[in-house]
Amino acid sequence: MAQAPAGRIPGTLPLPDRLLAVATRMFAEKGFESTSVQEIVNAAGVTKGAMYHYFGSKDDLLYEIYHRLLGLQTSRLEQIADGPGTAAERLRAAAVDVLNTSFLYLDDFTVFFRSTHLLSRDRREAVRAERRRYHERFRALVEEGQREGTFRTETPADIAVHFFFGTVHQIGAWYRPGGRLKTAAISEHYVDLFLHGLEN
Amino acid sequence: MAQAPAGRIPGTLPLPDRLLAVATRMFAEKGFESTSVQEIVNAAGVTKGAMYHYFGSKDDLLYEIYHRLLGLQTSRLEQIADGPGTAAERLRAAAVDVLNTSFLYLDDFTVFFRSTHLLSRDRREAVRAERRRYHERFRALVEEGQREGTFRTETPADIAVHFFFGTVHQIGAWYRPGGRLKTAAISEHYVDLFLHGLEN
Amino acid sequence: MAQAPAGRIPGTLPLPDRLLAVATRMFAEKGFESTSVQEIVNAAGVTKGAMYHYFGSKDDLLYEIYHRLLGLQTSRLEQIADGPGTAAERLRAAAVDVLNTSFLYLDDFTVFFRSTHLLSRDRREAVRAERRRYHERFRALVEEGQREGTFRTETPADIAVHFFFGTVHQIGAWYRPGGRLKTAAISEHYVDLFLHGLEN
Amino acid sequence: MAQAPAGRIPGTLPLPDRLLAVATRMFAEKGFESTSVQEIVNAAGVTKGAMYHYFGSKDDLLYEIYHRLLGLQTSRLEQIADGPGTAAERLRAAAVDVLNTSFLYLDDFTVFFRSTHLLSRDRREAVRAERRRYHERFRALVEEGQREGTFRTETPADIAVHFFFGTVHQIGAWYRPGGRLKTAAISEHYVDLFLHGLEN
DNA sequence: AATGAATGAGACTTCATTCAT
DNA sequence: TATGAATGAAGTCTCATTCAT
Incomplete structure (x- = not known):
């Protein structure tokens, strides 16, 4: 970025x-x-x-937007996930961070989740692979928390991750700056809902 | 439909x-x-x-897809929301229903949440207004549950609704038929996560 | 055509x-x-x-020009080559005919022999295959004449065919209407040179 | 070159x-x-x-290719045509030489006879004038042979020259290295066909 | 002697839409 | 109710060439 x-x-x-x-x-x-x-x-x-x-093509612009965003996201997640603290603490930190980043780069995210299907087959695969890595690192945190006994085990970890990222990715679809709530507050509410839903 | x-x-x-x-x-x-x-x-x-x-134009096709989908969703929601049961019971039923409908009409939903921005200004407004009504009926259920004391009051009801619909609308982005979990199971997990996150 | x-x-x-x-x-x-x-x-x-x-593309125009011309040429050659007369007679008739046709469709031939290399790989192969069939039917006539004893056998038949078609295909590069000689006269001279060169 | x-x-x-x-x-x-x-x-x-x-332009590249090739051809022809021997001997030598040179500089010739029409008007004229001089020197040899009585007089000399050069210029259109016949053999066959066709 | 960023014109192609039938 | 030829505008991309360095 x-x-x-x-x-x-x-x-x-x-x-x-x-x-x-x-x-x-x-x-x-x-x-x-x-x-x-x-x-x-x-x-x-x-x-x-x-x-x-x-840029070789208009598609390249789109891909480059994705690529930079994914790089940013991944490096932030890894820094948090590999840091100190309990799984629950790190998951909360990561979740807050991804939300804050989403608000900060709202345009990039909006484009990302609206236009992936317009990329060429190859690039779509490349993006998907990067996304998967990201997803899996996040899921590992959830599973860690389940083993710790903090999180409920009824819900499969990857479903929980889809659940959370799904809503994060839709933020651009409804959030407009200047609303009643500050972005930081929204982030907190979202993370509360998510973690509360996950915890025993 | x-x-x-x-x-x-x-x-x-x-x-x-x-x-x-x-x-x-x-x-x-x-x-x-x-x-x-x-x-x-x-x-x-x-x-x-x-x-x-x-059809008068290609845009009309798109609009008609939206229109039918919104009509379907709205009528189902109203039937459930105005029915018997506690707020929590009706919210769960409505949430399960919207998820099941989303899986059933996956293509329609995918198009909907990916292409709204391509409609003409007028039609976009029309769609948004319909969506808002839908959203508000759902929010009323949440608020009812909060007044009942079943749901936590820390989280603003409309944030909770954005939270839930956000992830519902993203289902088409990751779900592929033939996976490990049946759609009904996914729906249940999603609703559990949501209600659990909302409850005291 | x-x-x-x-x-x-x-x-x-x-x-x-x-x-x-x-x-x-x-x-x-x-x-x-x-x-x-x-x-x-x-x-x-x-x-x-x-x-x-x-037409699907500009290339299609080019290909269609080729295609019609090849069809015309091939059908004319076959009619003559499979007709009555000695091999030498039929070869002369075919040679005169291809020259007359070349003058008649001078533009088509000019385009053909100048632009084949601009076709896509697939189409170039298709054209080449059609050309080869044409070439081979002509060569068979020469070989027939060699077996009859009318034509010298020192020169390989396919070299003779390349020799003749080569010069036929170049006509568009130098002939301009309104010159001293009528096209029919040029055709006769060309055929004389060719057959004289081939005969014992 | x-x-x-x-x-x-x-x-x-x-x-x-x-x-x-x-x-x-x-x-x-x-x-x-x-x-x-x-x-x-x-x-x-x-x-x-x-x-x-x-090079001042891309066209200059093309022109320079032509220019060098024409210079080479012309100087070789003049050396042979002005040398010793009967007209028929010199014509044969010149014909063999131009064929051998064509095989040696096949790419140059291919470009030449395919792309003249792409030059600017001025340069096309310049090239054509040089070509004409070359053509005429060759024709003079044929006429000399006709006066000597070696060659038939029915065929106009310049038609004979067009006939021969026509096929020479098409060599690049069909010859591919590695074929059955060596280039020298092809040259001999071509010259035989040409001179045989011309002789009494 | 050589670089490479930037231009500007023009190329091929696509496509929603209209209309006579 | 349906066809399909034709339009016209716009789109993406290519490329020879220039120029400051």
Whole structure:
């Protein structure tokens, strides 16, 4: 994530990053297929040739957004999951973190969960594989907590993970800045609901 | 939902329904914008003229999918919510029902939550208003349960509803038929997690 | 060859044929790659959409030109080669015929022998296979004449065929209508040179 | 012809020659218009700036290939045609030589006879004028032989020259290295056919 | 002598939609 | 009720060329 995660896109960013930032914003607003390459480069203040100098195709832009986001997510999760504390503590920290990150990079997430199906077969597989790794690290935390006796064992761990990520990924579908609740508060409520549902 | 909810699309369906069924399947598979009208009519075994005889535009197909789905959902919810039983009982029944319906009409839901942003402004508003009504009826159940003392009051009811629907709407993103768990089992686990998270 | 073989292209031709006729003319004049689809449809008085209604791609136009020409050539050759007369007589008749046809469909031939390499791999193979059949039928005539004792046997028959077709295919590279010699005269001279070179 | 006439292109060639050699190979393989400047410079291991340092345009590459080839051909022909021997002897020598040269510089010839029409008007004229001079020197040999009484006079000399060069120029269209016959043998057969056809 | 980012024009193609039949 | 030829606008992408370094 080289570009600023939200708000104005500084004109000083290197062109590839500026293009990605602009594209992310527009894809989130209007959808990938309703955003033309022309609109993106206009917004970035360059020509199409410049974009195709850095990105092989419009799909590449989408993939690169995914790739950066997945890299960010994965590294944050691993840092937390491999850190100190009980499984429950680490799971809570990870869950809060993924929610906060989701709010911070709301456009990126919105694009991600709305447009994966538009990627080419190969890339879709690549993204899915990265996602799976992420999912599994998270699931391991749940299973750890189940072995510790903190979490109920009736619910299969991977169902619980689907359950939680499912709702995290939908945040962009309803959350609008400026609402009654701050994002941090929403994160807390979500994590409470999730962990409460999981605990004995 | 005039068309068969899943599997083979009978050639005996009235043409408008057959077109909707085919379109739903294809939009779910490849996305709305990557599916051409030509492909839809080919798959339905008719020509474009026939489609434009029944639907004013490609957007109309999408809208009609939404419309039918929302009608179905709303009527089911109202029947359950206005029925007998404690708030908690009715909430559980409604939650199970929406999950089962989601599995049954998986394609329709997938299209719905992936393509709303592609509708025209007007129709998007219309859909959103219908959704809101649905959401609010569900929230009323949660609030009822909170007043009853069954559910925790720390979590705002509408956050809880977003939480639950969020994950329901993502089911199409990960669920694939033929997995280890039956859909009914998944529904139960999801509802358990949700209600457990909500209860005192 | 549905279109008129030379001169003005009647506006009454069915659109696919008119497009082919126009394309043939322009490819011969400026080359396949220097002729844009836009120029073709302008010259045919229609829009690009109309062209893509009948031809899947610009390459298809090229292939169709080839295909029709090969069909024409092959059927003419077979009629002559399988007819009555000595091998030498039939070879002469076939040689005169292919030359006359070459002059008549000069544009088609010009395009053919200049642009085969621009076809996709598959289509190039298809064309080559059709050509080979044609070549072999012609070679059989030469061999027949060698067995009859009319033609010298020092020269391998397939070399003789390459020799003759080679020069036939180059006619478009130098012949311009309105020169000193009529096309029929040129044909006779060419056939004389060829048969004289072949005979004992 | 500064570059090696066939096979591997030595990396030790001066850059302009290496670029020409690479371009010739690629133009012969894929056609002038289907070969991008980027591909040429990649294959030559340099960047576009380097190419544009030596050649003003992509067209210049093509012209330079023509120019070198024509220079080579012309000087060889003149040396032979102005040498000792009867007209028939010199014509045979010249014919054998042009065939051998064609095999040696097969790529160059292939490009030449496939892409002349892609040159700018001016350059096309220049090339054509050079070709004409070449053609005429050859024709003079034929006429000399006709006056000597060796060659038949029924066939106009310039038709005979078109006839011969036509087939020479098509060699690249069918000959593939590694065939049954060596190139020298093919040359002999071709010259035999030609001279036999011409002689009384 | 050489780089490589950037341009700008134009290429091929797709597609929702219309309309005469 | 249905066809399918034709439109027109827009889309993605390519590429020869330039220019500051």
